[in-house]
Amino acid sequence: MTAKKPRPGLAIAALSLGTALNPLNSSMIAVALVVLREHFELDVATVTWVITSFYLASAAGQPLMGRLADRFGPRRLFMFGMALVAVTCAIAPFLPNFALVCVARALMAVGTATxxxxxxxxxxxxxxxxNLPSTRPLGRIQMANTSAAAVGPVVGGLLVSLVGWQALFAINVPIALLALLVVRQTAPADSGRETGKLGQLIRDSDIPGILAFVTSLMLAMMALLNVLPGYRWYLLGAAxxxxxxxxxRELRFQPPFLDLRLLGRNRPLLLVYLLFVVFSGVYYFAFFGLPQLLQEAGNYDAGVVGLLMLPLAALSVVVTPLTVxxxxxxxxxxxxxxxxxxLTVAAGTLGFLTMTLWAPLVFVLTALMGVPYGVVSTASNQGLYxxxxxxxxxxxxxxxQTCRYLGAITATVLIGVLYGPGVNQANWGIMVLVMLGLSAVVLVLAVMWRKPAV
Incomplete structure (x- = not known):
């Protein structure tokens, strides 16, 4: 399958559209949990698997899809992923039970992970x-990630209220097909990638290493999420x-799925990963912890909380092109x-919420928190590149991308621990102190990072 004359502007737009599907589906499902519980007659613990299955498949699938893109070509892998999303989401609304819905969510995650x-x-x-610096297309991709996460709950709420939970799957079909077709027509064809007999390619693909990586990561995340109560430490030990x-194995196999020796020598890349994990933890402390505080301690309606949290994501979209x-x-x-x-200043100002949960103040503070999210995410993205x-x-x-999920899940676990005695302003104050401590760690890592010599 060959591409027509490359048109980079359209190709970047289509790639950004496809990239937006993962954060969009990660966030908009939150508004469908109650509806899914009623439709399939589930308890609270069971229905969360519709989120967990997506998180686990995304976190484990991102590095694997990256390896396949490096090896066999990004254009064909992107089109395969979008085709998988379109087919899965066309079938999912007609699935008869919740277990199959979770399987569909996992397949969606794998497809969007490409x-x-x-x-x-x-x-x-x-x-x-x-004829553009790499910062421009990377900035557009980052904007797609951020804006999709921002509008996810709003889009999801409208779809669920007007159509039903099935619409959360169906909406992906035209988006994935559009991204696939535009990339097929406008992106440059893959070149310089591996070809040859399928058997040889499979032997050289380090399948055991890939399976071990995915299994270890999934078991660790299942332990963090406590998806099997009573077995957390067994899962962590197995991971x-x-x-x-x-x-x-990776230190002995050639060519390895993940070159640990190279990664060990690439200090800048390691610092980017560590920085992004910790930074994501700070961000998701606010993103997941603050809404609970506003609802339970501030007695705000869920719709009002959504509006008060919107500036956090919206401002990050606004500052991204400036950051570029x-x-x-x-x-x-x-x-x-x-x-x-x-980020450190913004996290510190959230301490004012231990004294008052006045809506205008919350609005201003969430907007302020959105600024470092846009800046640090975009700079980290370029640092990775x-x-x-x-x-x-x-x-x-x-x-x-897996680092983002690790930070988010770690923040979720810590929020559960700190809010365990009660969701109140005093415990929020403790969370702010934790956020400040993590921000200090991010600052140290940022100071240590240096652009590699060419």
Missing amino acids: AYPSAVVMVTELSKLA TVIGALFAW RFIERFGVRSVLITGVLI VSARPEERGVAAGIF
């Missing part, structure tokens, strides 16, 4: 064709053992450090 790594791999060639076996310009002028590191300093070798940007981008 988009971001594929887009990052294609950025270099598309930037050259469009540790399998992770050790994965590291042992600042990176081009001042460099990644300067912008990254500045963003983290703003310049830190990874061109031939490994796919798998590097996949791991980067």
Whole structure:
């Protein structure tokens, strides 16, 4: 399958559209939990599997899809992912039971996980064709991620109220098909990727290493999410053992799925990963913890809480193009450090909510928190791009997305612990102190990061 004459502007737009599907489906499902419980007659614990299945498949699938994009070509992988999303979402509304709905959500996650790594791999060639610095298309992709997460609950609420939970699947079909068709027509054809006999390619693909990585990550995340109460420590122990076996194999197999020796030597890339995990933890502390405080301690209606939280995501969309310009002028590191300093200030101001939950104040503080999210996310994204070798940007981008999920899940677990005695302003104050501590860690990592020498 060959592409017509490449049109980089349209290709970047289509890649951004496909990239938006993962955060969109991650966030808009939250408004359908009550409806799903009633439709399938479920309890609260069971219905959360519709979220957990998506998170687990996304976190485990991103690095794998990145590896496949590096090896076999980002264009064909992106189109395969969008086709998988379209087919799965066309069937899902007619599934007869909740277990199959969770399977469909997992397949959606795998399909949408192809988009971001594929887009990052294609950025270099598309930037050259469009005569643009790489920061521009990366900025547009980041805007797609952020804006999709922002509008997810709003879009989901409208679809569920007007049509039903089935619409949350159906809406993906035209979007995925549009992204697929536009990329097929406008993106440059894959070149310089591996070809040959299927058997040889499979033997060289490090299938045991891939399975060990995915299994270890999924077991660790299941332990963090406590999806099997009473078995958390067994799951964590199994994840540790399998992770050790994965590291042992990767140090001996050629070519490895994940080159641990190279990763160990690539200090800038490791710092980007660590920074993004901790930063995501700070962000999701606010994103998940604050709504609960407003509803339970402030007695705000869920709809009002949604409006009060909207500036957090909306401001991050607004500042993203400005951040791109600042990176081009001042460099990644300067912008990254500045963003983290703003993050620290914004996290500290959330401490005012221990004294009052006055709606205008909440609105202003959530808007302020959205600024560092846009700045640090965009700068981290560019830091990843310049830190990874061109031939490994796919798998590097996949791991980067997994870092987001690890930070989000860690924040969720800690919120559960800190809110355990009660969702009140006193415990929110403790959470703010934790956020400040994590912000300090992010600042140290940002100062340590240096752009690799060319």
